[in-house]
Amino acid sequence: xxxxxxxxxxxRPDRYIKQxxxxxGHKATAQLxxxxxxxxxxxxxxxxxxxxxxxxxLIVAAGDATAVAAVQxxxxxxxxxxxxxxxxxxxWTAPADAATMQILDPVVGDYLLTHCTPADDVLHDLxxxxxxxxxxxxxxxxxxDEGAFLTMLVRLVGARSAVEVGVFTGYSSICIARGLADGGxxxxxxxxxxxxxxxxxxxxxxxxxxxxxxxxxxxxxTLRALPAEPYIDFAFIDADKVGYPDYYEEIVQRLLPGGLVxxxxxxxxxxxxxxxxxxxxxxxxxxxxxxLVSDDRVDVVMLPVRDGVTLARRR
Numbered sequence: 001x002x003x004x005x006x007x008x009x010x011x012r013p014d015r016y017i018k019q020x021x022x023x024x025g026h027k028a029t030a031q032l033x034x035x036x037x038x039x040x041x042x043x044x045x046x047x048x049x050x051x052x053x054x055x056x057x058l059i060v061a062a063g064d065a066t067a068v069a070a071v072q073x074x075x076x077x078x079x080x081x082x083x084x085x086x087x088x089x090x091x092w093t094a095p096a097d098a099a100t101m102q103i104l105d106p107v108v109g110d111y112l113l114t115h116c117t118p119a120d121d122v123l124h125d126l127x128x129x130x131x132x133x134x135x136x137x138x139x140x141x142x143x144x145d146e147g148a149f150l151t152m153l154v155r156l157v158g159a160r161s162a163v164e165v166g167v168f169t170g171y172s173s174i175c176i177a178r179g180l181a182d183g184g185x186x187x188x189x190x191x192x193x194x195x196x197x198x199x200x201x202x203x204x205x206x207x208x209x210x211x212x213x214x215x216x217x218x219x220x221x222t223l224r225a226l227p228a229e230p231y232i233d234f235a236f237i238d239a240d241k242v243g244y245p246d247y248y249e250e251i252v253q254r255l256l257p258g259g260l261v262x263x264x265x266x267x268x269x270x271x272x273x274x275x276x277x278x279x280x281x282x283x284x285x286x287x288x289x290x291x292l293v294s295d296d297r298v299d300v301v302m303l304p305v306r307d308g309v310t311l312a313r314r315r
Contacts, residue, residue, distance in 0.1 A: 001061055001063060001098075001274045001275055002061070002062065002095035002096060002097045003060060003097070003274070004068050004072060004093050004094065004095045005059050005093050006090050006092045008057075008079070008088055010083075010086065010088060013036075013051035013056035013057075014036050016082055017037075017038045017049045018038075019082045020038065020040065020079060020082070021040065024040050024074070024078060027042075028041055037050045044062050044071050045062025045071045046071070058090075058092075060075070068095045098273065101269070101274075103267055103270055116144070122206045123144065126169060127141065130171070133169075133198065134195070140168050140238075141168055141169060142175075142264065149309075151179040153234070153311075154175075154176055154179030155179040159180055160181045160185070161234075162177075162187070162234040162236075163187045163189070163234075163235040164176060164188045164236045165219045165235070165236070165251075166189070166190060167189070167214070170198065173188050174208055176236060177208035185212075185213060186211055187213050187222075189215050189222045189223070190214070190215075190239075191217065191219070196214060200214070223250035223251065226250075229254070230253070231254060233256055233258075233260070234259065235255070235259075235261040236261075236264070237251070237261065237262070237264065238263075241268065241281040241285050242280055244284065244288050245284060245291070248263065256314065257314055257315065258313065259314045260312070261298075261312045263310040264309055265308060266307075266309065267307050268285055272285050289310070292312055296315075297314060299315060300313075
């Protein structure tokens with residue numbers, strides 16, 4: 001499903017949103033939220049209107065480029081009609097779907113990597129070996145800035161008991177283990193002896209092997225066998241996406257108050273925001289993202305870190 005955006009410079013974004021919601025609400029389904037964000041749903045597609053400082057942000061999503069153009073035309077005509085005290089420039093981007101969506105601009109990504117605590121030789125070597133030995137699937141390895149983020153979170157939580165679902169070659173395991181409080185342990189769950197054999201070597205090099213307990217086998221079985229009472233301080237889920245809801249449920253009920261679960265790849269390359277993508281993994285992730293917002297056991301924030309990271313803190 002293609003999308004198009006427009007950033008309209010104006011000092012009156014809230015006023016225009018209210019006018020568009022009120023007027024077009026007679027011809028379509030329109031909703032205005034308490035923070036001033038509006039949504040108008042036409043037969044052809046949807047337009048989201050959001051106020052920002054000095055701008056009105058517009059996002060159109062529709063079934064095809066023709067439908068996108070139709071929604072753009074309706075919104076633009078009415079917006080210009082309401083602008084009696086200023087001249088607005090409504091310039092829409094070319095329609096693009098999730099396959100062409102750039103979640104993180106390469107320039108920004110490079111800047112991030114060069115402005116966090118540098119990786120040491122162990123992590124550099126692990127990245128190189130992972131790329132050489134796993135080929136195209138090496139993209140499953142988290143980036144260094146995300147790894148530094150994990151270490152920071154673990155330290156801020158003061159975690160002593162951590163769980164990781166999805167080890168791959170062990171980069172995230174090292175980052176989590178390095179952040180643990182004295183005497184802390186990490187339970188690392190994976191199904192691959194081949195990839196975790198690489199992880200084991202680098203855990204030794206990093207000096208964290210004595211803090212990590214590796215369990216090979218279906219992670220859901222490992223999680224269900226854990227003690228039922230809350231005792232986990234920190235968890236990181238980065239495995240098969242269809243399994244995320246089950247992994248989350250088994251972990252969240254074992255989280256201590258103030259404990260944190262981190263879920264990776266919640267954007268899925270932008271495909272969660274594009275209903276044209278209907279594979280099981282896309283539907284499952286959409287459902288989980290919606291569930292997390294309504295789960296009264298946790299406070300949730302979704303962050304635009306790499307491919308999307310959600311933090312859920314146990315109340």
